[in-house]
Amino acid sequence: MEKANLIDGRAISQQIHSETKERVEALKQRGVQPGLVFVRVGEDPASKVYVGMKEKRSAEAGIHSTTKVLAETTTQEELLKLIHELNANPDVHGILVQAPLPGPISEQVIFSTVSPSKDVDGFHPENVGKLMLGDTTGFRPCTPAGVHELLIRSKVKTSGSQVVVLGRGNIVGKPMTAILCQKSDHANATVSLCHSRTKNIAEHCRAADIIIAAMGVPLFVKEDMVSEGATIIDVGVNRISDENAPKGYRLVGDVDFEKIQPKAGLITPNPGGVGPMTIAMLLQNTVLAAEKQTS
Amino acid sequence: MEKANLIDGRAISQQIHSETKERVEALKQRGVQPGLVFVRVGEDPASKVYVGMKEKRSAEAGIHSTTKVLAETTTQEELLKLIHELNANPDVHGILVQAPLPGPISEQVIFSTVSPSKDVDGFHPENVGKLMLGDTTGFRPCTPAGVHELLIRSKVKTSGSQVVVLGRGNIVGKPMTAILCQKSDHANATVSLCHSRTKNIAEHCRAADIIIAAMGVPLFVKEDMVSEGATIIDVGVNRISDENAPKGYRLVGDVDFEKIQPKAGLITPNPGGVGPMTIAMLLQNTVLAAEKQTS
Numbered sequence: 001m002e003k004a005n006l007i008d009g010r011a012i013s014q015q016i017h018s019e020t021k022e023r024v025e026a027l028k029q030r031g032v033q034p035g036l037v038f039v040r041v042g043e044d045p046a047s048k049v050y051v052g053m054k055e056k057r058s059a060e061a062g063i064h065s066t067t068k069v070l071a072e073t074t075t076q077e078e079l080l081k082l083i084h085e086l087n088a089n090p091d092v093h094g095i096l097v098q099a100p101l102p103g104p105i106s107e108q109v110i111f112s113t114v115s116p117s118k119d120v121d122g123f124h125p126e127n128v129g130k131l132m133l134g135d136t137t138g139f140r141p142c143t144p145a146g147v148h149e150l151l152i153r154s155k156v157k158t159s160g161s162q163v164v165v166l167g168r169g170n171i172v173g174k175p176m177t178a179i180l181c182q183k184s185d186h187a188n189a190t191v192s193l194c195h196s197r198t199k200n201i202a203e204h205c206r207a208a209d210i211i212i213a214a215m216g217v218p219l220f221v222k223e224d225m226v227s228e229g230a231t232i233i234d235v236g237v238n239r240i241s242d243e244n245a246p247k248g249y250r251l252v253g254d255v256d257f258e259k260i261q262p263k264a265g266l267i268t269p270n271p272g273g274v275g276p277m278t279i280a281m282l283l284q285n286t287v288l289a290a291e292k293q294t295s
Numbered sequence: 296m297e298k299a300n301l302i303d304g305r306a307i308s309q310q311i312h313s314e315t316k317e318r319v320e321a322l323k324q325r326g327v328q329p330g331l332v333f334v335r336v337g338e339d340p341a342s343k344v345y346v347g348m349k350e351k352r353s354a355e356a357g358i359h360s361t362t363k364v365l366a367e368t369t370t371q372e373e374l375l376k377l378i379h380e381l382n383a384n385p386d387v388h389g390i391l392v393q394a395p396l397p398g399p400i401s402e403q404v405i406f407s408t409v410s411p412s413k414d415v416d417g418f419h420p421e422n423v424g425k426l427m428l429g430d431t432t433g434f435r436p437c438t439p440a441g442v443h444e445l446l447i448r449s450k451v452k453t454s455g456s457q458v459v460v461l462g463r464g465n466i467v468g469k470p471m472t473a474i475l476c477q478k479s480d481h482a483n484a485t486v487s488l489c490h491s492r493t494k495n496i497a498e499h500c501r502a503a504d505i506i507i508a509a510m511g512v513p514l515f516v517k518e519d520m521v522s523e524g525a526t527i528i529d530v531g532v533n534r535i536s537d538e539n540a541p542k543g544y545r546l547v548g549d550v551d552f553e554k555i556q557p558k559a560g561l562i563t564p565n566p567g568g569v570g571p572m573t574i575a576m577l578l579q580n581t582v583l584a585a586e587k588q589t590s
Binding site: 108124125126127128130131133134159160170175177181182183188190193194195198199200204 | 419422454477486487494499
C-alpha cells in the first residue's frame with residue numbers, strides 16, 4: 001500500500017498559476033499587459049527545452065512573452081546592450097536570461113545588469129541582499145521560493161524546526177537558507193547549510209526535521225540519513241546513464257525516493273515535486289513586477 | 296596559571312591598521328586623500344562614543360574624516376538629501392550613517408540609499424547580496440569581516456569545520472554565515488545559524504568546532520555548551536547593572552569567559568577581542584573604496 005505522504009507540486013503549482021492568472025486579469029482590466037522577455041544565447045538543448053516550457057506557461061497565464069535568441073558567438077558587450085534596451089523598455093516588466101551562458105560571457109556581470117526591478121529570476125545581488133536582510137521588497141529566486149511555497153501550503157511547520165539544506169549553490173542552497181532563517185512566521189527555522197566539505201553530513205541529516213536536497217548528486221540522501229517523520233524536499237535533477245532508456249539516460253533526484261518515502265513524514269516526488277514550482281514562481285514574480293512598475 | 300589561548304584582537308587590529316596606513320600612504324603619493332564622512336542623527340550617547348572612536352582611529356590612519364551631526368528632529372527627506380550630496384561628492388570615498396536612527400527614519404531606506412561603492416559599512420543590499428553570492432567585488436560588513444580576520448590570522452581552520460553562529464541579526468549573524476559558507480580556502484565551513492527559536496541550542500554548540508556568539512544575551516554561552524578545544528568568538532556587548540560599578544552597570548559579552556577559557560582551544564577576550572576589529576575593518580573598507588574610486 002502506498003503511503004499518502006506526497007507533496008503534490010503539480011497541484012500546488014496549479015493553485016499558484018490560478019492566482020497569477022487572476023492577477024494578470026486585474027492588470028489587463030486597467031490596461032496593463034504583463035510582459036516577459038526570455039534571452040537565450042546559443043543552442044544549448046536543455047536551455048531550449050526550459051525556455052520553451054516557460055513560454056508555454058506564460059501564455060497560459062496571459063503573460064505576453066518574447067524570446068530573444070542570440071548566436072553562440074554573441075559577445076558580452078552585445079548581450080549587455082540588449083539588456084540595457086530591455087531595462088529601458090516600459091512594455092517589458094520581467095527579464096530572464098537563461099543560464100548557462102557561453103564561456104566568454106560572465107553570468108555575474110549579466111545578472112547584475114538586469115534592472116533589479118525587472119529581475120524576475122531573483123539573481124541580482126540587490127535582490128539576493130534584500131532576501132538575506134529580510135527586506136520583502138525584492139524578488140525571490142524561483143526555485144527556493146517554490147520550495148518555500150510547497151512547505152507553507154503543505155502546512156509543514158518551519159518555525160523552531162531544524163532544517164538541513166544540502167548544497168550551497170547560488171540558485172538554491174544559499175537563498176533557501178536566507179528564506180528559512182528569517183524572523184517570520186513561515187520561517188524561523190534553524191538552518192544548517194551543508195555541502196561537499198561538511199563532516200558527518202549523515203548526522204546532520206538525521207537531526208533534521210526538514211531536509212532540502214540540492215547537491216546535484218544522484219540519490220545522495222539514503223534511507224539511513226533520514227529520521228522517521230522528517231519532511232524531504234528533493235530539488236535535484238541529475239542525468240544518469242541507463243541503457244534501457246530511449247535516450248540512453250534517465251533523470252533522478254538527489255533523494256532515494258523509493259526507500260525513503262515509507263519513512264518520511266512528507267516527501268516530494270521527483271518529477272512532480274519541486275520542478276513545476278519554479279515556473280509558477282517565475283510567473284508570480286513577473287506579475288508582481290508588472291504590478292509594481294505600473295502602480 | 297592562565298592558559299595562553301587568547302585571540303588578541305588588539306594586536307591583530309593593529310596589524311590591519313598598519314596595513315591600512317601603508318595603503319593610505321600609497322594613495323597620498325598619487326594625490327588621493329581618502330575621505331570618510333560620518334553621519335550622526337540626534338544625541339544618542341553610545342553613538343557619540345562610537346563615532347568619536349572612529350574619528351580618532353581614522354585620523355591615526357591618515358584618513359580624512361568629517362562628521363555631519365543632524366538634529367534628532369531631522370526628517371528622512373533631509374537625511375536622504377544629505378546622502379545624495381555625499382554620494383555625488385568625489386572627495387568622499389566612504390559614508391557611514393551611524394545606527395540607531397531616530398524612530399521615524401527607516402534605516403532600511405537610508406542604508407539602501409548610500410551608494411554601494413561608498414558603503415563602507417557593508418549594509419547596502421547589493422553588498423550583502425554580493426557577499427552571499429561569493430562575489431568579492433563588494434564591501435563586507437565590518438564586524439563579521441573582523442571576526443573572519445581574527446580566525447584567519449589566528450590560523451583557525453574553517454574549512455570542513457562545524458560552525459555555530461548564535462544570533463541572526465543583519466549586522467553580524469547573517470553576514471557571518473554568508474562569509475563562512477563560501478567555497479573558498481578561508482571559508483568552506485558548515486554553518487548552523489541558531490537563534491531564539493532554535494531547539495537544542497546547547498546541543499548545536501557542543502557539536503561545534505567554532506562558536507560565534509552574537510545573540511546579545513549576557514553570558515549566554517555556558518561551560519557545558521562548549522566542547523573541549525573549540526574556538527570561541529564573543530561578539531556580544533551587553534550592559535548589565537552592577538551597583539559597585541561607577542556608572543551603575545558593566546559590560547559583559549555573550550560568553551561566560553571565565554569558566555570557558557580553560558576548556559576552549561582559542562577564545563576572544565571581551566573587551567579586547569572582536570571590539571577593536573570593527574573599526575579596523577571600517578578603515579580597511581574605506582581605503583579600499585578610495586582605491587577603487589580612483590583607480
